[in-house]
Amino acid sequence: MxxxxxxxxxxxxxxxxxxxxxxxxxxxxxxxxxxxxxxxxxxxxxxxxxxxxxxxxxxxxxxxxxxxxxxxxxxxxxxxxxxxxxxxxxxxxxxxxxxxxxxxxxxxxxxxxxxxxxxxxxxxxxxxxxxxxxxxxxxxxxxxxxxxxxxxxxxxxxxxxxxxxxxxxxxxxFDDRQRAIYHASAVVSSNYLNTLILFAKKLIAQIPFDPKVFIPLIQQTLENNFVHFSEPNFLPLTGPLVRKDLATIEEHLKSLDSKPELQQIYLEFAKITLLLCREIEILTENEFKEIVEKLKVYKI
The missing domain is CATH 3.40.50.720 (NAD(P)-binding Rossmann-like Domain)
Known part of the structure; x- marks a missing residue:
């Protein structure tokens, strides 16, 4: 108030x-x-x-x-x-x-x-x-x-x-193109970050669990990114995708079979992450293709 x-x-x-x-x-x-x-x-x-x-x-x-x-x-x-x-x-x-x-x-x-x-x-x-x-x-x-x-x-x-x-x-x-890129970056930094956090809350809402437990994780993830924020290719990524642990990804997707809209959003975020990992060479082209091929059953 x-x-x-x-x-x-x-x-x-x-x-x-x-x-x-x-x-x-x-x-x-x-x-x-x-x-x-x-x-x-x-x-x-x-x-x-x-x-x-x-x-x-x-x-x-x-x-x-x-x-x-x-x-x-x-x-x-x-x-x-x-x-x-x-x-x-x-x-x-x-x-x-x-x-x-x-x-x-x-x-x-x-x-x-x-x-x-x-x-x-x-x-x-x-x-x-x-x-x-x-x-x-x-x-x-x-x-x-x-x-x-x-x-x-x-x-x-x-x-x-x-x-x-x-x-x-x-x-x-700025010329017109530069201004559009600048504003798109601002929108991603704030608006779409909100979208990602909302999606995380929607996922955890599927089970009886307090979403506030995730706040320190989100805060630390942001802090990790701020360490080398001026470096466009810095991505402090951990977790199953960077480990190429596809069995875990598939378990995530199977758990959402009854919630196809959430499953599709998860896939879209996975796809975006894969594309960026290829772009900054965390994944090779062959590794990228292999992961995409294995996830094709989910129409990635």
Missing amino acids: IIFGFAKCKFSMDITIIGYGKLGRALALENLKQGNLYAIVSQHLGNTTDGETFRKENVLVVQNLEDLPGVSDVIFICTADRDIPKVAQNLAQRFGKALESKVIIHCSGSYSDKILEDLKRAGSFVASAHPLQTFYFYRPDIFQNIFWIVQTESFEKIEGVLRKIGGTPIQVE
Whole structure:
């Protein structure tokens, strides 16, 4: 549970948050804590408990950009990716010349600062700034020392804003392909890691056993990977696949005969692991083919 009621403090910039998803909410709470939150634009905040809390702290809570009486020094766009171009267009139409020298940041990992070109023409300092963090749960220190991947022609301006909330900005110049690869890596590092952990919990749920027993194993596995994390081919893999212990793998699969959906997911993870082991030469091509051949009965 989040406890609200932050003390206001002096700050040189006031901030508007557009969009109130996980990131928008976290940014709103952080800037409320620092005393520089001017407004939140969200069609869903309305008369919620959060909305009432912000209004009690003299924060404007509005549904549409048209309802804002003025433009703040800094605007964070935290909407869905598909909505960013429309938000930028609406800002330009709503505020026009008043946007000159304002800082406008979108937080999508998928798009560069070019998507805010209309606002740049209006005289704003624009940027793409993607925080490398997950915001499923808010905590007071969640922005401390996290990396923000920033693409902009105004890095010093953007850097100042992000450092004031505890961030560490990293400037990049990605082309479209590089940005897509970067964002795919972020998605795998967080979203798909969640998927893997959920699958482990789904497996253990088939028997009467407390899944929390696995937490130290997961933690140690992550720590093992961090040891040489900058080395793209480092894989601290143990277990039956790397030992080529196919009898054990087959026992795993047979135990899931009554749960074909779980069996198929297990096979997919095994296949991914085999492909990567071949790629980094933990397995030779012949060893890879031999294992795949023996598991063909399960349509790997």
